[in-house]
Amino acid sequence: MGYKTILVNLDIDGPVVPLVTAATDLARRFKARLIGFCAADAPLLVTGVEGGEMAAEAWQMMRKDIAHHFEALRDAFEKVVDHKVDAQWRDSLDNPGQGLAREARSADLIIMNASDGAATGDAFRACNPGSVVLQAGRPLLIASKGADSLQANxxxxxxxxxxxxxxxxxxxxxxxxxxxxxxxxxxxxxxxxxxxxxxxxxxxxxxxxxxxxxxxxxxxxxxxxxxxxxxxxxxxxxxxxxxxxxxx
CATH class of the missing domain: 3.40.50.620 (HUPs)
Incomplete structure (x- = not known):
């Protein structure tokens, strides 16, 4: 019995390298496939009738910016993994917690960073581990922020x-x-x-x-x-x- 697929969740604003380094090492130890994942979205601005078109354009621009961030995160993920394990990247323009909960179906274990306090403060750009663990239906390994290894001695x-x-x-x-x-x-x-x-x-x-x-x-x-x-x-x-x- 072991973890065959590990999903590492990355918040769009990082950090990236420490958590991916730790997840890669754990995947290597279990000879598991590693999935890198990030979800984020932009809030739809509420305005009057006159500002509706402008708000929609601003929303689309924010989502395009998120898509560019996804590309940078994927590059950083692949650079750290560097063929050490079988790896795959996924991203989604979605609420981070809900997106991660859906992707959980593909993995035996989820790894993510601890949040600052009880909630992250921005539900459009970061996951709250407390919410994820109740929605995902998979075990959640929460790493302390900045940790680049997951010791289990x-x-x-x-x-x-x-x-x-x-x-x-x-x-x-x-x-x-x-x-x-x-x-x-x-x-x-x-x-x-x-x-x-x-x-x-x-x-x-x-x-x-x-x-x-x-x-x-x-x-x-x-x-x-x-x-x-x-x-x-x-x-x-x-x-x-x-x-x-x-x-x-």
Whole structure:
């Protein structure tokens, strides 16, 4: 089992080289095909009747500028990949998040940059990872901005016995298989037999895939702070976690 096709999403305003370098290296390790992708669009200006024609012309000009950006991004993508892996470029004049969610059907894994804060601030030119992970139906690997490698020496699974966590663990099996160390940690206010049993089952599931994992229980009422402390102390490279829509 492994990732056969990896999709790397590039925001039209970059950066390009670090993320493509990291994605190319990961594709090489998995002997996977790499798809470079970018989507962006221009907002249609709202004006009165008199300015309608002018607004339409301005919109078309902005879209032509985006198309020129796509060409530059493709050149940069192909220069970095440089035949190291089987690669393909795709772009779309579309909402970035919706475009990426549609392209996700072609890949086993999506790689993209982290956004600045909860949202990117420009839904026409950049993706919000939080939105993508809920729409794409594929695992999402979020790289810190500027990172040109995706180290997976130490991987931590942030475990809760939920549908989202179970799906995340299963999707991450290829990545966990190449990790040097794997930890599964659950942060709870109080330990019970249900939790111990679920951790034991996760450990057994991973062992069946040839992955040796250590399991941990951290008792703390401040789950986010406790998890971050665990990650820092263990110098974790990658965190595997489920995602939910908190507004639902």
């Amino acid at each position: 130490k991987v931590t699974v942030a475990w809760k016995d939920t549908r989202e966590s179970r799906r995340a663990v299963a999707d991450a099996v290829p990545l966990l298989a190449i990790a040097g160390e794997v930890d599964v940690v659950a942060v709870v206010a109080a330990t019970d037999s249900w939790l111990r049993e679920s951790l034991s089952d996760v450990g057994a599931f991973l062992a069946a895939h040839g992955i040796k994992a250590r399991t941990h229980i951290v008792e703390n009422t401040h789950d986010s702070d406790a998890l971050l402390s665990f990650l820092r102390e263990n110098q974790t490279d990658v965190v595997v976690s489920g995602a939910t829509d908190t507004a639902a």
